[in-house]
Each structure stands twice: as structure tokens, then as C-alpha cells.
Amino acid sequence: MTVSTLTPPSVQCPECGVHSIVEYKPTVYHCLKCDFEKDLSLSPEPKSDGLGSVILGMLGFGVGLLILL
Numbered sequence: 890m891t892v893s894t895l896t897p898p899s900v901q902c903p904e905c906g907v908h909s910i911v912e913y914k915p916t917v918y919h920c921l922k923c924d925f926e927k928d929l930s931l932s933p934e935p936k937s938d939g940l941g942s943v944i945l946g947m948l949g950f951g952v953g954l955l956i957l958l
């Protein structure tokens with residue numbers, strides 16, 4: 890069992906595919922291999938939950954109507 894003393898080799902660079910991403914700021918990841926950089930604070934994942942909840946709401950409304958009828 891060899892445990893790396895550096896950053897855990899779990900973050901893979903999406904550009905070059907090498908596990909050389911370092912977290913040099915709390916929200917900024919930087920690739921030592923190809924200088925790829927990602928600032929998580931600037932680009933929050935656009936997980937649009939709006940449409941899903943709208944569809945679920947409509948489904949619930951329809952089911953409620955069916956139960957009432």
C-alpha cells in the first residue's frame with residue numbers, strides 16, 4: 890500500500906486526461922500538465938432543476954385530477 894503524500898489522484902484533467910489537477914485556490918483547479926484551469930466559483934454547474942420540477946408538478950396535478958374524478 891503506497892499512499893500518495895500529494896493531492897489524492899482522483900481529479901482527472903478533462904483536457905489531457907492526466908491526474909495532475911492541483912487545487913491551488915479553494916475553488917480553482919489547475920492542471921500541471923497542460924495548464925488547464927477551472928474556477929468553480931465562477932461557473933457553478935447549471936443544473937436546471939426548473940423544468941424537471943415543472944414536469945413533476947404537472948404530473949402530480951394530473952394524478953390529483955384523476956384521483957378526484
Ligand SMILES: [Zn+2]
Nearest residue numbers: 902905920923
Ligand atoms: Zn491537463
